[in-house]
Amino acid sequence: xxxxxxxFEPIRGxxxxxxxxxxxxxxxxxxxxxxxxxxYKIRWVAGYFALLSVWRVGVSSTEFPLGIALMHAVPxxxxxxxxxxxxxxxxxxxxxSAVYTLTNKRVAMRIGAALTMTLNLPYSWIGTASLDLRKSxxxxxxxxxxxxxxxxxxxxxxxxxxxxxxxxxxxxxxIADAQSxxxxxxxxxxxxxxxxxxxxxxxxxxxVAAE
Numbered sequence: 001x002x003x004x005x006x007x008f009e010p011i012r013g014x015x016x017x018x019x020x021x022x023x024x025x026x027x028x029x030x031x032x033x034x035x036x037x038x039x040y041k042i043r044w045v046a047g048y049f050a051l052l053s054v055w056r057v058g059v060s061s062t063e064f065p066l067g068i069a070l071m072h073a074v075p076x077x078x079x080x081x082x083x084x085x086x087x088x089x090x091x092x093x094x095x096x097s098a099v100y101t102l103t104n105k106r107v108a109m110r111i112g113a114a115l116t117m118t119l120n121l122p123y124s125w126i127g128t129a130s131l132d133l134r135k136s137x138x139x140x141x142x143x144x145x146x147x148x149x150x151x152x153x154x155x156x157x158x159x160x161x162x163x164x165x166x167x168x169x170x171x172x173x174x175i176a177d178a179q180s181x182x183x184x185x186x187x188x189x190x191x192x193x194x195x196x197x198x199x200x201x202x203x204x205x206x207x208v209a210a211e
Contacts, residue, residue: 109172
């Protein structure tokens with residue numbers, strides 16, 4: 001029997017129903033393998049243990065036959081496989097629990113495995129966005145927030161732009177077809193921000209002013 005840990009959500013990835021004037025433009029999640037590569041550096045870890053194995057064989061081969069020297073590398077190979085397995089499992093859990101949503105009004109990010117939270121980022125909070133695109137078409141779309149908005153890097157990682165700790169930049173990490181997603185975001189943000197906000201002032205002749 002399948003089980004959905006987030007079946008309490010009225011809409012997948014969102015904690016509540018959308019207002020009538022808001023609609024979803026795109027939804028997606030990180031690619032688990034790409035997240036393991038980009039955020040958890042699984043290839044670097046694999047390379048490290050591979051170098052240790054080669055070093056162990058080289059050292060042992062000076063005193064033992066090659067067959068025995070190769071056996072001396074087995075613990076390093078097993079340790080490397082276990083380490084990479086753990087890293088991939090962490091990336092898989094993070095990718096499975098994360099849902100990124102673009103609407104015509106905001107970026108919403110349901111993130112976190114053990115402690116789940118939803119970030120709601122209106123387009124008016126976002127100053128600039130940067131796209132880190134890979135040859136595979138996967139990429140990371142990061143948002144630089146303006147004003148006094150502050151987010152915790154530790155709380156948002158790995159769903160944040162690497163090494164931006166002083167001013168955390170939440171990010172749609174390792175998403176497929178990132179170029180198209182970035183265009184959807186750009187079009188929606190431009191449309192939303194260009195719409196004037198109308199505030200009604202009491203008194204006078206009931207005039208309205210665009211903000």
